[in-house]
Amino acid sequence: MPDVGPESIVRLEAGAVVLLDQRRLPDEEVELRCESAAEVAEAIRTLAVRGAPSIGIAAAYGYALAAELGENLDAAYRVLADARPTAVNLVWALEQMRSDPSGEPSAERARALHEEEVARCRRMAAHAVVLFGPETRALTHCNAGGLATGGYGSAVGALRAAWEDGLIAHVWVDETRPLLQGSRLTAWELEALGVPHAVIADSAAAHLMSRGEVDCVVTGADRIAANGDSANKIGTYGLAVVAAHHRIPFYVVAPTSTIDATTATGAGIPIEERDGAEITSRFAARNPAFDVTPAELIGAIVTEEGVHRAPYIESLPRAVHA
Ligand code: MRU
Secondary structure: OOOOOHHHHEEEEOOEEEEEOOOOOOOOOOEEEEOOHHHHHHHHHOOOOOOHHHHHHHHHHHHHHHHHHOOOHHHHHHHHHOOOOOOOHHHHHHHHHHOOOOOOOOHHHHHHHHHHHHHHHHHHHHHHHHHOOOOEEEEEOOOOEHHHHOOOEOHHHHHHHHHHOOOEEEEEEEOOOOOOHHHHHHHHHHHHHOOOEEEEOHHHHHHHHHOOOOOEEEEOOOEEEOOOOEEEEOOHHHHHHHHHHOOOOEEEEOOHHHEEOOOOOHHHOOOOEOOHHHOOOOOOOOOEOEEEEOHHHOOEEEEOOEEEOOOHHHHOOOOOOO
């Protein structure tokens, strides 16, 4: 029975940020010690820690560690901020740390930020249950569970709460190529929670939708633009298009720390291009890691503030980035 409590996912100890190496899951539960801001940035870049809120939390801890170790804080900020481009939580968390009233990025502020993200997940889940009817067969993509949010989970948190309310019959889990966050991480978390699920090839989702075996699609997000366009793991946009074709509701569950009011539409969201070797080292390959689902394909966006409906330019909370 894995322990995916907040402290085991990522924490700050004296002289190091310690995280559960998500590249080794589910077969091995191995901790990685990062003893500088640059090592934390490398852990983010190589997906030892991943998922938008967890990336932000790890960066906050890395920045606090840099202050503790007397590193050059501007250099630490830069190396962390440049680790990955799409998840807005990364820079959001660093800015939260930089605006710490103590003038220094503190361990206390980083721990508080971590606790706040987990609290947001629980509030999102409580709001999201209204979206699920009895005997729901949901489909999810990538991993938006406790591993991705520093604890509890966003989309997987919503599925967990709906399951606990007796509303979930089954969850289809896209394996999520090329790095298999679904078949390695989401399946592992759902197994631990006792939620009935089955892993599917990403390319099987459309077939199951066409056969009426999917009642809704629920995913997380890495950056939500002011108009509601949402970036998430590559493959999410395709799911939204097929879901719309079959009139299946498509929902996004993400904290306000993922809403980027400074980016007007999805066209402004930077999309990470990763090494083609993650797909094949035998032939030339192109490997965009995220795509953007336009707001018009999203039935609802759930944040800790509530369930938001289109037009999102009016309904989405504006707190964080303004
Ligand atoms: O490349 P990853 O594994 O960091 O991508 C993660 C996702 O796309 C998640 O769905 C998203 O970050 C939401 S996590 C709550």
